[in-house]
Amino acid sequence: MSFRSSVFLVAALLATPASAAGTNADVVRNLASRVGPIVGAASACQAIDQGRVQAIVDKFREVIREASTGGSDRDELTRVFNGYVADGRNRVGAAQTDCNTAGRQLAELERSLGQTAPSQTGASLAGVIAPAAAVAATAPTVTLPPPAASNVQGVTANEIRFGIAAPFSGASKELGRQMKMGIEAAFNRANDTGGVAGRSLRLYSADDGYEPSRTLDAMKQLYDKDKVFGFIGNVGTPTSAVAMPFALQRRTLFYGAFTGANILRNDPPDRYVFNYRASYAEETDTVVRYLVKLRRLPARDIAVFAQQDAYGDAGFSGVAKAFRSLGLADTAITRFNYKRNTVDVDEAVNQLRAMKTPPKAIVMVATYRAAAKFIEKTRDLYPNMIYTNVSFVGSTELSDELMLLGPRYASGVIVTQVVPAVGGYSSAVLEYKGALEKYFPGEAPSYVSFEGYVAANVLIQALRKVGPQLDTEALIDTLENMQNVDLGLGAKLGFGRAEHQASHKIWGTALDDRGKFQAIELE
Template structure:
């Protein structure tokens, strides 16, 4: 069956009694395989007016509703269509389709849909799926009318509001600032491409100072005063332990938090919680295996320097779990602590100095200033010590702190990453840098802002797939059906009903004497 005849057949079937719905669904699946890749490819191209794409997506969803006998049928057809749309986007990301070809295919689709169905049939597919004749005639510059006002909190006729609760003051304020910048860079880029069905994405922020005692007020400000639709990029483990229950109680999206703690990774996952990044357990497992298998260290040679709270506990638990997975005893792991939002590491340093047989490697679960202070006070005492850090440390900020002390403090310091090296030339890195240069000129690339940018881009894809009828349940259903997302990272991303973490990839980096991160092999 060719494309135009399948369009005609769906138009006819939609006018038949409900008893033929099974046949309708089969034909809609067939049509999804033809329409989905085209609109998916077009949606990945900034030069193509996204209003044209969204018009077809919205109308196709109407076709799905008409061809369905119930919610399960509708969900199944929606998953099929979303899968084909994702395939189309991935082909552009993998350079298998260029945007010129995508534009030609979209125009051909518009013409075909506008001409195929019988004009005398009120319920024909042309009336359901095709843009109007006027829109089709002016396809290169066509735009959709403003979306209707929504009764969903945070979704208006003009914008979709998200909130971030993070430290914008105090010792860890750079983590909040960088995460916010990365998200806003992705949002601004999406807005320049037409937004979400004509709506702009807007980010509201509230400062909790990386103190759990302040987090509840920050969340209330965002939800009750700023009226946000959902939360994205909240920073920290102890603060997320307060923020996440707040979002869950209100059945509100809690997405892409800047933490790898297991409290956000329940099994089965909490419906409203989605993570972009790999967990601390995965980061520490990778680095322990690196130290034992590649650097040939004995278990007694590895100790932990950790923040004395839920963040430090999460990292320490990851190290202990890694020991057990290697068949090693975890009862003798030494832990040195420091207090959150301070650089008071003297007690930890004194404990290290008192050891008769000091370790040869320190796995650090800290923020950048405390980590730098600990290295400063121990580097001369133990010149051959290996220092490793999890990604939350704030890689760029750690490098800056250490280089102020001198190259010998920075050289060889390892950080596990949940995004590729920002000094590389992958398509994802180049796109991120281009966005930062455009929207935040003068700001240097940062691992934290890069993570925020990637996480926000995945959310943008989900919102575009949802269409104009944005609500929390629709966004979650869409996220759970996103598979094999290729953003040019070198690793595919994806979610599922039992998988609310998009990435499990760990990259290894080490600082050189210039304070630049170089890629290293961890296995």
């Protein structure tokens, strides 16, 4: 979009009712990225009359005032605009643009603003910037300078680099692939609309195979070799136990990991660690309450099947905490284990078979292949068993595994989710499906890639609020001030200085005999 077309767009939008203010603010940010560098470059040139520059700055401040719904919005938009102005000024100082170019761009900007036809007499934006639609149709493109180079690692003149350490091989490789795909769908969508302050978002990946022993090397590859700015979407609890300290020691963003473990949810929160999803404690608390209060099961009839590592421990601790919160004893909860990255569930099955009074429900804290194998080996023995899974299981992948065995293995299996049903028609789901179809044609929607997509979009909003002068501390400060973010999920998201988890919402789903997830009420 040309600068002058942007002017016309913002005028049209800001002449609409105040209910559209959120959209207006986004357009003003876009316009700031186009006006700011021109104003900044011109302000660094002594030969250019600074009164001309100040006149445009004053007009844009009026634009900001009318686009804002309150003082915080106005301050944020002003900061973004000032950042772009500084970016333009720095380009002149670094000899990346010259004053002749700055003068030509300023003149073109003045001509664009000068062709206004105010439709209102008041101090509305339509009276500040409101050219005729006929002029907009023929407006020439103004070539703007690209963003200035940065000395911040992972931030160049053209791109912002993020890294993901996840399993791209081994038994859990689909979790890594899906998470990466969701993030890249969001990044690609943002890049197609101008990126972030003119920079493209790029995701680098490293395979740790879901083995903590490999995670440190993966993190070093991303940080030391690929020179990433921050980390997004790392997969797993035991691997995050290695990756998170690596990021913290370097004061680098560790964002949106695919785990609900409490090691990433300290009180008060670690400054550089941000989570999108609800915790395992919240998921297991919700499902235990569902089993006890809605399904009317005695506590003694609930057992746990868990991975024998930090992930399984986190889920088991959540179940125990849920028991205590309900006034139930947690000392007698039966736990069946299996080893990470295997489908060796025979010992767990044998322990279950040896019980004189078997449980009626099993809370599963597993990955999709191990969970499917356990269900395969116990379904015929206990046809009325209730199986529940936390979201990390990989819902779509679990469904695929169970349907290969037959509909009776899938039917009734419960999975708690941290995103809405991917089969729905909410704004967020439709947007995600559209991006998936565009950038990864032929890929089926999944809960894991949807989570990656949502988490990445929250981060993209924060990056755009920071503007061109990006560094880690500015991004952290911005994230900690993001509240009431509405992506169309049915629940608003947000962070704070004492709250580094964007969502606490849990959705309930259960598989039918076609392998499709259906929504269920959990309370």
